[in-house]
Amino acid sequence: AATSSLNAVDIEEFERNGKNWVRFHLSDGETPLTDENWIESPIIRYVKIRQSTNDEVERRAVIELWVKLGKIHEKAQFTLADRSQMSHPVLLGREFIRDIAVVDVSKKYIHTDVQK
Numbered sequence: 001a002a003t004s005s006l007n008a009v010d011i012e013e014f015e016r017n018g019k020n021w022v023r024f025h026l027s028d029g030e031t032p033l034t035d036e037n038w039i040e041s042p043i044i045r046y047v048k049i050r051q052s053t054n055d056e057v058e059r060r061a062v063i064e065l066w067v068k069l070g071k072i073h074e075k076a077q078f079t080l081a082d083r084s085q086m087s088h089p090v091l092l093g094r095e096f097i098r099d100i101a102v103v104d105v106s107k108k109y110i111h112t113d114v115q116k
Contacts, residue, residue: 001093008027019043044064
């Protein structure tokens, strides 16, 4: 995937000061989804996503969030989608990884430099 994706539920678009915004809950399967833990963000743009399993096209909002991965601390754009049926709640896309990381699909859990 080009754009990163984040497991979000209860996605609601709304307008604030003439701009498109979105609110959602992060879903980890454990934390209760309450009025106190909504996340709100301006919508940067929209993308059309075609699922690999069928030909349907889905329009998703794109937001910008900070990502910290070891020593890397960058802003990244995320589409919001219910990923509860996926094996991972977050997908880091090519746009985020480009120029800052190398992916070796033959290895797992190799990031060993932990910041304290």
